[in-house]
Amino acid sequence: MARTPIGLVGAQPDPPFEITFDGRPVPALPGQTLAAALWGAGILAWRTTRDGGRPRGAFCGIGQCYDCLATVNGEPNRRACLVPAHPGDTITTQEGHGHDRLGV
Amino acid sequence: MPTRETSDVIVIGAGVVGAACAHYAALAGLSVTVVDRGYVAGGTTGAGEGNLLVSDKEPGPELQLALLSTALWTELADRLPPTVEYEAKGGLVVASGETGLHALREFGARQEKAGVIAHEVPGDRLHDLEPHLAPGLTGGFHYPQDAQVMPAQAAAQLLRAAGDRVRLALGEEVTGLLTGAGGAVRGVRTATRELHAPYVVNAAGTWGGALAELAGVHLPVLPRRGFVLVTEPLPRIVRHKVYAADYVADVASGSAALQTSAVVEGTPAGPVLIGASRERVGFDRTLSTEVLHRLAAGATALFPVLGTVRAIRTYLGFRPYLPDHLPAIGPDPRAPGLLHACGHEGAGIGLAPVTGQIVAACITGAEPPLDLHPFRPERFDATAP
Numbered sequence: 001m002a003r004t005p006i007g008l009v010g011a012q013p014d015p016p017f018e019i020t021f022d023g024r025p026v027p028a029l030p031g032q033t034l035a036a037a038l039w040g041a042g043i044l045a046w047r048t049t050r051d052g053g054r055p056r057g058a059f060c061g062i063g064q065c066y067d068c069l070a071t072v073n074g075e076p077n078r079r080a081c082l083v084p085a086h087p088g089d090t091i092t093t094q095e096g097h098g099h100d101r102l103g104v
Numbered sequence: 105m106p107t108r109e110t111s112d113v114i115v116i117g118a119g120v121v122g123a124a125c126a127h128y129a130a131l132a133g134l135s136v137t138v139v140d141r142g143y144v145a146g147g148t149t150g151a152g153e154g155n156l157l158v159s160d161k162e163p164g165p166e167l168q169l170a171l172l173s174t175a176l177w178t179e180l181a182d183r184l185p186p187t188v189e190y191e192a193k194g195g196l197v198v199a200s201g202e203t204g205l206h207a208l209r210e211f212g213a214r215q216e217k218a219g220v221i222a223h224e225v226p227g228d229r230l231h232d233l234e235p236h237l238a239p240g241l242t243g244g245f246h247y248p249q250d251a252q253v254m255p256a257q258a259a260a261q262l263l264r265a266a267g268d269r270v271r272l273a274l275g276e277e278v279t280g281l282l283t284g285a286g287g288a289v290r291g292v293r294t295a296t297r298e299l300h301a302p303y304v305v306n307a308a309g310t311w312g313g314a315l316a317e318l319a320g321v322h323l324p325v326l327p328r329r330g331f332v333l334v335t336e337p338l339p340r341i342v343r344h345k346v347y348a349a350d351y352v353a354d355v356a357s358g359s360a361a362l363q364t365s366a367v368v369e370g371t372p373a374g375p376v377l378i379g380a381s382r383e384r385v386g387f388d389r390t391l392s393t394e395v396l397h398r399l400a401a402g403a404t405a406l407f408p409v410l411g412t413v414r415a416i417r418t419y420l421g422f423r424p425y426l427p428d429h430l431p432a433i434g435p436d437p438r439a440p441g442l443l444h445a446c447g448h449e450g451a452g453i454g455l456a457p458v459t460g461q462i463v464a465a466c467i468t469g470a471e472p473p474l475d476l477h478p479f480r481p482e483r484f485d486a487t488a489p
């Protein structure tokens with residue numbers, strides 16, 4: 001298990017639950033954001049850029065930069081650093097704008 | 105100490121119209137100073153959309169301008185860098201009832217006599233052109249000559265492509281005009297210096313009336329406000345410039361009251377731009393949720409898929425409106441040396457090249473490409489012929 005600040009702040013969170021990232025199970029704690037849960041699991045990138053397909057994840061961590069966009073439960077462009085994790089959430093790597101299926 | 109500088113032409117305004125005037129004047133061999141109190145495309149040019157339309161214009165002088173300018177844009181598309189995002193995408197005007205379609209048919213027939221290409225598209229073929237269009241539309245017209253550019257880039261690249269005959273003086277407000285013997289305009293005064301030229305072009309857009317006043321002449325340019333709603337970046341879901349049949353009537357209206365009609369186009373950058381609203385409320389920049397509500401409703405009625413994506417921002421601009429919906433282009437007989445190139449309302453991006461060409465022709469003594477009488481700047485004077 002990766003090092004977490006839980007001990008430092010003396011937190012006593014409720015039991016962890018599971019979310020998935022590209023089909024792989026990731027543990028999350030109640031109150032954690034999706035970005036925090038992903039980081040906790042050592043996952044740093046969950047989107048590719050529209051131009052060049054470069055990897056992106058959380059940058060500012062406070063909802064300002066929009067770098068952390070992810071497809072959450074099928075909905076693209078959610079800011080992973082703001083969306084709280086819920087049991088069973090599925091996060092999938094978002095390619096570009098995340099709306100490819102709308103293209104004509 | 106004020107510094108003194110001289111060129112063949114001074115253009116006031118670094119919007120797309122001023123940029124086109126500078127571009128064509130430089131091509132004709134003239135040296136040009138472009139003065140703007142802000143920066144390139146900082147006025148209405150940076151606050152609108154970039155449709156180059158013939159489809160929305162009644163036969164008449166404005167359509168003549170548009171047809172000439174459309175041809176110039178295709179030429180420019182080859183000469184300017186791809187960053188201007190020129191797209192010969194065509195326009196599609198759709199009707200949601202027999203009455204609307206009938207009006208489009210009649211309008212298209214008159215336009216065709218004036219040189220516009222317009223093809224009727226039956227209701228059951230609309231989806232071949234636009235797969236995401238709402239079902240049940242009665243039919244429409246396809247206008248292959250309609251095109252699109254990115255306006256701010258267009259202005260910047262027109263200036264850059266003109267080479268070193270064009271000098272920019274940005275961040276300098278023109279506060280007065282210099283006059284010589286017999287009241288002829290000889291240059292401009294800014295806060296810090298005097299710039300001299302035998303010709304001064306008023307390309308101040310929506311502020312062209314105030315500029316004319318500095319020369320002691322009347323030109324009633326008024327702001328006609330418009331909002332644009334911008335979606336998140338999307339793949340291509342709208343192929344053409346698509347709008348509802350009632351847009352044409354709104355454009356031509358002289359009413360000050362709010363008018364909205366659904367106008368939708370994609371951009372190479374990804375966002376879909378949603379217009380169009382028109383109202384005369386002075387230079388009021390207050391956000392109007394009423395307008396945004398109407399724009400969103402109109403666009404999602406045409407393209408239901410837009411109801412599933414986010415609008416991420418909105419912006420507004422002030423179209424330079426003259427009461428007869430025609431720009432003022434050409435020399436001002438009331439102030440020798442002064443030429444006007446303003447008042448293009450909602451068509452300034454489209455009409456910029458031909459305006460630049462006309463202004464250059466007037467200065468060099470070449471034959472302008474069409475009769476300038478409808479655009480004469482003094483036409484709003486009580487005594488005008």
Ligand SMILES: Cc1cc2nc3c(=O)[nH]c(=O)nc-3n(C[C@H](O)[C@H](O)[C@H](O)COP(=O)(O)OP(=O)(O)OC[C@H]3O[C@@H](n4cnc5c(N)ncnc54)[C@H](O)[C@@H]3O)c2cc1C
Pocket residue numbers: 116117118119120121122123139140141142143145146147148149150151152153154155156157276277278279307308309310311312315329330331332379420421422423424445446447448449450451452453454455
């Ligand atoms: C919402 C909206 C949508 C639009 N959509 C389209 C479209 O799809 N297609 C189209 O063709 N047109 C469209 N238009 C209209 C188009 O944007 C304008 O007609 C066009 O930009 C006018 O360009 P301009 O160069 O005349 O004016 P501007 O771009 O406003 O340039 C005038 C410049 O003059 C400068 N200036 C003014 N006074 C002074 C002074 N005293 N000293 C120094 N500088 C001064 C200003 O700073 C400004 O930069 C739209 C407009 C709006 C608002």
Ligand code: FES
Pocket residue numbers: 057058059060061062063064065066067068069079080081082
């Ligand atoms: S990391 Fe910056 S908005 Fe989420």
